[in-house]
Amino acid sequence: MxxxxxxxxxxxxxxxxxxxxxxxxxxxxxxxxxxxxxxxxxxxxxxxxxxxxxxxxxxxxxxxxxxxxxxxxxxxxxxxxxxxxxxxxxxxxxxxxxxxxxxxxxxxxxxxxxxxxxxxxxxxxxxxxxxxxxxxxxxxxxxxxxxxxxxxxxxxxxxTAGLLFIAVRALLVKPIKHVVGTMAAYADAPEDARYLISPSAGVTELREAEEALLSMQTQLTGALRQRERLAQLGSAVAKVSHDLRNILTSAQLFTDRIEMSEDPQVKRMAPKLVNSITRAVHLCESTLAFGKAEEPAPNLGMINLDDLIQDVIEAERLAVGDADISFSADVPVAMVVRADAEQLYRVISNLARNARQAIIATGQPGEISIAAYGQPDMDIVTITDTGPGLPPKAQEYLFQPFQGGTTKGGTGLGLSIARELLRGHGGELTLRTTGAEGTQFLIELPKTPAAT
Ligand SMILES: Nc1ncnc2c1ncn2[C@@H]1O[C@H](COP(=O)(O)OP(=O)(O)OP(=O)(O)O)[C@@H](O)[C@H]1O
Ligand SMILES: [Mg+2]
Structure with missing residues (x-):
């Protein structure tokens, strides 16, 4: 003006x-x-x-x-x-x-x-x-x-200045503000198609700019959606790989026994089986090098805790091999907890596996005990071992994915997955004690659903 x-x-x-x-x-x-x-x-x-x-x-x-x-x-x-x-x-x-x-x-x-x-x-x-x-x-x-x-x-x-001012405002400033506003809204939520600009300017050059912006936004939104999908896929693959690797490791132990079989045909096949499983484990491990996982919501139900813990111990006993490790469970026989059976099994099995691996690494005999008891609003499970305690690196990065792992062939995902799964239940995983005389992890599970 x-x-x-x-x-x-x-x-x-x-x-x-x-x-x-x-x-x-x-x-x-x-x-x-x-x-x-x-x-x-x-x-x-x-x-x-x-x-x-x-x-x-x-x-x-x-x-x-x-x-x-x-x-x-x-x-x-x-x-x-x-x-x-x-x-x-x-x-x-x-x-x-x-x-x-x-x-x-x-x-x-x-x-x-x-x-x-x-x-x-x-x-x-x-x-x-x-x-x-x-x-x-x-x-x-x-x-x-x-x-x-x-x-x-x-x-x-x-x-003249007034007329020009009104004309410039209506023809240029308002459309430009509209473009800037849409761009800001779009930047906040680029995956939301509602914020794509709809070209409306009367001035040719501005309209061309709006159309160019629209095509850029459309491409960007598409790329973002695809990236999100790939990220989700990556997460899912990482989770599957982690637990598949654990399952395959257990399978590896069975094949060790198959190798001892007297049947000559079985004896001939066994090394091939071992090799295949080893390759599968490696594949899982290299896949795990990518991405951290988000777990699906737990499917909560009332489950018998004693049965579940016995399953874990049985699998661990098989995995111990020649090492001198004793297991004990102190769980009230009729104790039921509100949990997703599959996920809780993975949590306790991850903790027991860590304890077993830590004890085996020392070459000394050891003991792993799993205990459970009820509190007024929480169910508590403790996993205690007589191992060497967490190494400093593991304590520093406790529960952080990929960071705290020190075991050979491990990924450093176990504890972070276990905590994530428990938090999905409204519960918590904490390190209660660790030191030269052993380590204890504590699981808390709320008794009542969050809605009540
Ligand atoms: N009971 C324990 N005693 C001693 N160290 C432990 C114990 N539990 C965990 N750790 C240490 O914490 C690290 C992190 O454990 P975590 O389960 O997260 O990863 P990981 O066992 O290395 O790999 P993954 O479980 O993914 O195969 C382990 O590498 C180990 O050094
Ligand atoms: Mg582990």
Whole structure:
């Protein structure tokens, strides 16, 4: 708006300079014309009274008039002058630049002067007319005219600027704000198709920009959806691999026994089976190098805890091999807990497996005991071992995926998956104690569903 006002003012000044020069010229020509009319009285009677002559001059607003009708110079009317003539202006065919220069210097110079103006008399009134006048009236009229032009240009520039402002707002600013707003909303939720821009601008260039943005958003949203799906797939694969690896490791132990079979056919097949399983375990392990998993919501039911723990211990006993590890369970026979049987099995089995691996690594005999008891609002399960305690790295990154693992062939996912599964139950997994004399993990399971 300010810029428009400035530009209109500049344009107005460019118009003002020639028009004020023209105004001065017209003013002086009018004076010449009036003086000519005043002098016409002399044509009627040669000698008029001094009073009449003075009145005629006053009406015309000049000091004297000289009208030359032919070669002889004729003085027509005259009155005393307050000062000598300081400048003479010839209005017969003056160049435009001179008119502008004279007009501007008249505006600038505030001192009143007496000037002589020469012009062509109108209506075949003679050869030449010459008048003498004071500049005060001329200058005042010019200033007055200038002020009027100034006010007019101010009004014009405000109106123009206002109209331009409204037009720019409606045609450019509003659509641009709309684009910016949609972009911000889109950036907050790029996967939400509702925030894709719908091109609506009337200005061609802006509409093209909107269309380009729309196609970019469509591509980006598609790419994001695909990325999300791939991430979910990656998570699922990681989880499957983790537990598949554990299952296959147990299977590996069975094949060790199959190898001892007396049946020659079985003996021949066994190494192949072992190799296949080993390859499968490796495959799972390398898959696990990718991504962390989010578990599905648990399918809660009332399950017998004693049965579940006996299953875990049985599987672990098989895995112990030659090492000297004893297992004990201290679980009330009729104890039931609210849990997803499959997930709780994975939790306890992961903890028991960690304990078993830690004890085996020491080469010493050891003991793993799983105990359970009920509290008013929580069911508690503890997994205790007499192993070497958690290594510092495992304690530092406890429950962080991929970070705390120190066992060979392990991924460092077991504890973080176990905790995640328990939190899905509204429960918690904590490390209660760890040290040279052993480690104890504690499982808490809420007795009542969250809704009550
Ligand atoms: N009972 C324990 N005694 C000693 N160290 C333990 C015990 N439980 C866990 N740890 C240590 O904590 C680390 C992290 O355990 P976690 O189960 O998360 O991963 P992992 O056993 O290495 O691999 P994964 O279970 O994924 O195969 C283990 O590498 C081990 O060093
Ligand atoms: Mg583990």
């Amino acid at each position: 300010v810029l428009t006002a400035i530009f209109v003012m500049i344009a107005e000044i460019l118009i003002f300079v020639p028009s004020v020069a023209r105004y001065r010229e017209e003013f002086l020509n009018l004076k010449l014309e009036r003086s000519q009319i005043a002098s016409l009285a002399l044509l009627v009677s040669e000698d008029i009274s001094a009073e009449l002559s003075e009145e005629l001059l006053m009406n015309a607003g000049v000091f004297n008039v000289v009208l030359r009708r032919d070669e002889a110079r004729q003085l027509m009317l005259s009155a005393p002058m307050p000062a000598p003539i300081s400048q003479t202006f010839d209005l017969r065919d003056p160049p435009a630049t001179m008119l502008i220069k004279d007009a501007l210097s008249r505006l600038i110079d505030p001192e009143p002067e007496v000037i002589r103006v020469i012009g062509q008399p109108g209506q075949m009134g003679g050869l030449l007319i010459e008048i003498t006048l004071e500049t005060t009236e001329l200058r005042d009229a010019m200033l007055d005219y200038g002020v009027r032009i100034l006010i007019l240009s101010a009004v014009i520039s405000i109106v």
